[in-house]
Amino acid sequence: MAAARIYKPARTAMQQGLAAARDWVLEFEPQAARTIEPLMGWTSSADTRGQVRLTFATKEEAIAFATRHGIAFRLEEPQEAKVRPKSYAENFKFGRPDRWTH
Template identity: 35%
Template sequence: MFKTISLYKMITFSNVSFYSKHAKSKPKMKLKCKSKDEEKPQERRNSLALRDPPIRDPEEAIEGKRKIEEIDVPIELENLKVLGDLPEEYRKRRVARIYQRSKNVMQQGIHNTKDWIMDFGTEQRWENPTMGWCSSGDSLSNFHMVFPSMCAAICFAERQGFRWVHEKPLVKKELKKSYSDNFTWNKRTRVSTK
């Protein structure tokens, strides 16, 4: 069974668009024609006589509002206390490791290796006798934070009162390669014929 679909054609009359079921049918919409005596928009705009608002002094504009004054407060970092739910033994005993993540061994770029990671080593690890899986009672071992730079990671560790260790990233040496080396007549680089 097929359904008959009637096509609609679009008819446009002086900036008014509507759809008609049949191409020959007359529009059922009354269109308003502009008379010649009607005002032009330019003349109408001039008749309103728009004026610019008066210029006020900024001090007068603020008088009604409350003025905010900036006050310099000296802060000594030695007097600041770390606030958090982390037990004090974690801050004193554990050492945070700050490092840059290594490149994935698959064919990926190096964009994901620019972040710096702060984590803690895993402690209290044992082998589960039921399945033989490795279990841990250390909740801090799952703590991984990603930072855009090494300085941001170190500042966070200092603010939280963590002891930290920084690992220098291994920088990959860029070797000069040329496409023409694939075709040189050299025993070391020559590919045998197939």
């Protein structure tokens, strides 16, 4: 049986919020190597499971789906984002480590 990977995608650098990073994703690992088609040079694969990407609201739903269907999976826990409190006033405080450059 094909192995799958369950993870929570990281947000992109262009996003401010967590809207696209809320769901958990189940993706199948590739079983066959990709081949280059000799005439046109396109990259193709006979593995159709590589096109499947399932999203779930919670980690438990994704795990339950995989176990219910007999899919071996690898769970990747997300790294917690470190929020450093900062304010605009810190740019002007006395004794700041860097010089004011404006």
